[in-house]
Amino acid sequence: MTRALSALFVRELRVAFRIGGGGVMGLVFFLMLVTVVPFAIGPDLNLLSRIGPAILWIAAALATLLGLDRLFQGDVEDGSMDLILMGEAPLELVVVVKAFAHWLLTGLPLVVAAPVFGLLLALSPEALGGVAVSLLVGTPALTLIGTIGAALTASLRRGGLVLSILVLPLMVPVLIFGVSAANAAVGGTIPFMTPVLILCGLSLFSLVLAAFGAAAAIRAGTA
Numbered sequence: 001m002t003r004a005l006s007a008l009f010v011r012e013l014r015v016a017f018r019i020g021g022g023g024v025m026g027l028v029f030f031l032m033l034v035t036v037v038p039f040a041i042g043p044d045l046n047l048l049s050r051i052g053p054a055i056l057w058i059a060a061a062l063a064t065l066l067g068l069d070r071l072f073q074g075d076v077e078d079g080s081m082d083l084i085l086m087g088e089a090p091l092e093l094v095v096v097v098k099a100f101a102h103w104l105l106t107g108l109p110l111v112v113a114a115p116v117f118g119l120l121l122a123l124s125p126e127a128l129g130g131v132a133v134s135l136l137v138g139t140p141a142l143t144l145i146g147t148i149g150a151a152l153t154a155s156l157r158r159g160g161l162v163l164s165i166l167v168l169p170l171m172v173p174v175l176i177f178g179v180s181a182a183n184a185a186v187g188g189t190i191p192f193m194t195p196v197l198i199l200c201g202l203s204l205f206s207l208v209l210a211a212f213g214a215a216a217a218i219r220a221g222t223a
Contacts, residue, residue: 004089012101026063033059045122052121053182068146072154092211099147107139130185138178138199144206151214
């Protein structure tokens, strides 16, 4: 079973690199949002530094959605999902492996790039560190929530819009506590670790929910 899951993980990485990967597109989309917002708001550095964490988190949430609609759709279309269902690895673990591969290619680059892009929003070093830490523990929840939507729309030919409508409301709690963690890092009214631990809890809860929820949706869609 371990060998099968490892082979699946390597396959996901190879497929992503072969078709261009969602990581580069996510970074470009992330950068576009971060650079466009200051032009819309104006040159007020105090305002930019105050809303900068929210801008970075919203950009990260939208960039995470890129490529999620193809997470299971390609396997359903080419018949690979039937082989996965007949394999020895539980479907729940297959979902987790595919979600981790997507986060590694899409979410982790956003975490690394966020402090650099945060300089465009006049964020302080403390705020940059807070955003990076909050994204590191919070973006897995965004990916896992999106995984459920990807499983529900796997049988739809163009399910990207439906996927966004389904999962964006579910991402709101993660956004709230992610921005709270970044604000707490620069001296907010609550300790920094409080929202960070809540983000960790949301990621762990999303892990369990995505594993069983997405697996159930795939089984129902392929039945």
